[in-house]
């Protein structure tokens with residue numbers, strides 16, 4: 001089971017797996033408990049290029065194929081979903097630049113990530129999560145500058161980013177067609193980091209408010225044209241969702257690994273619990289769900305790579321993988337019995353981490369709306 005990869009892809013994924021086993025997996029369990037940010041681990045991951053996976057070859061990226069990229073996302077999340085979230089959030093923030101930015105903006109943003117920097121995607125606000133049309137952050141034109149005011153919340157890498165892609169209203173009267181996207185370097189006067197979230201899961205990732213108070217940025221910070229922001233954000237999310245699915249598959253795979261290892265060791269009624277059919281069938285169902293989710297991820301990322309339509313497939317992959325990650329993590333807790341419920345063992349963390357995959361980058365209800373719309377259109 002797993003991805004079918006090229007020789008080069010297999011070697012790359014093996015290198016990432018080795019790094020995650022040695023430097024991420026156990027270390028991040030401690031950071032999960034303390035709630036501290038694993039800055040050194042993130043630095044090492046960025047130096048390996050894990051936050052620059054989306055950088056195209058023409059801007060200095062590795063040019064890895066989509067399935068290898070998904071397999072790397074899975075490996076990172078298998079070790080620690082918070083670490084995966086940190087690395088992938090930089091790619092999420094880069095996508096709007098790649099979609100609509102000028103050559104100069106693309107080169108600058110890619111260089112930041114290639115040099116080991118991080119980035120943050122700033123769409124969500126206190127009153128605008130699923131419903132971006134309620135965006136309250138404003139960007140008012142003043143001569144050849146924009147002046148931004150507002151507050152973004154739940155922003156991954158909000159406190160550590162070297163640049164931010166920010167979505168703000170340039171024309172309130174136009175609703176979602178009045179949203180524009182901007183690229184903002186850290187340290188811009190008027191930009192500050194607000195509340196740090198104390199989360200149930202992916203505790204090794206940094207999630208903060210990002211506050212803008214009379215933040216002046218030049219006209220050249222606009223991505224594309226005024227009013228393109230909503231389209232840019234939706235395209236970004238359509239593209240990234242399949243890879244979010246890969247992250248969820250990583251958690252499910254880890255749950256299977258931990259369950260199988262434990263089931264072979266734990267003895268009840270004179271035999272290992274792996275000999276009981278009830279446990280075997282649970283493991284089989286966990287594997288069926290995980291392998292199905294992985295196949296959906298492959299389908300979605302390959303369609304994207306081949307230039308075919310992919311939005312519905314991405315939504316299906318993200319939604320299904322997020323749902324099964326939660327189910328499979330719950331099953332792992334059941335297989336470990338009382339020990340599964342204890343923080344001494346790693347599977348309760350998997351459940352806490354898995355839950356976010358049903359929420360971020362569009363909740364699974366929103367994914368179902370996207371999928372249903374496509375079904376009803378007869379696509």
Ligand SMILES: Cc1cc2nc3c(=O)[nH]c(=O)nc-3n(C[C@H](O)[C@H](O)[C@H](O)COP(=O)(O)OP(=O)(O)OC[C@H]3O[C@@H](n4cnc5c(N)ncnc54)[C@H](O)[C@@H]3O)c2cc1C
Pocket residue numbers: 089120121122123124126128129130131153154155156157199202207356359360361362363364365366
């Ligand atoms: C740890 C974490 C990291 C995040 N990282 C980022 C980030 O980097 N950048 C960023 O911009 N955002 C980020 N987010 C925000 C995330 O994408 C939003 O939380 C998510 O989109 C949901 O928005 P909301 O929380 O406002 O929920 P709401 O939109 O208020 O939804 C509440 C509930 O209602 C449901 N619902 C809403 N509308 C409908 C409808 N029409 N039909 C049916 N059900 C509906 C939702 O599915 C949900 O269950 C992050 C969130 C978290 C928790």
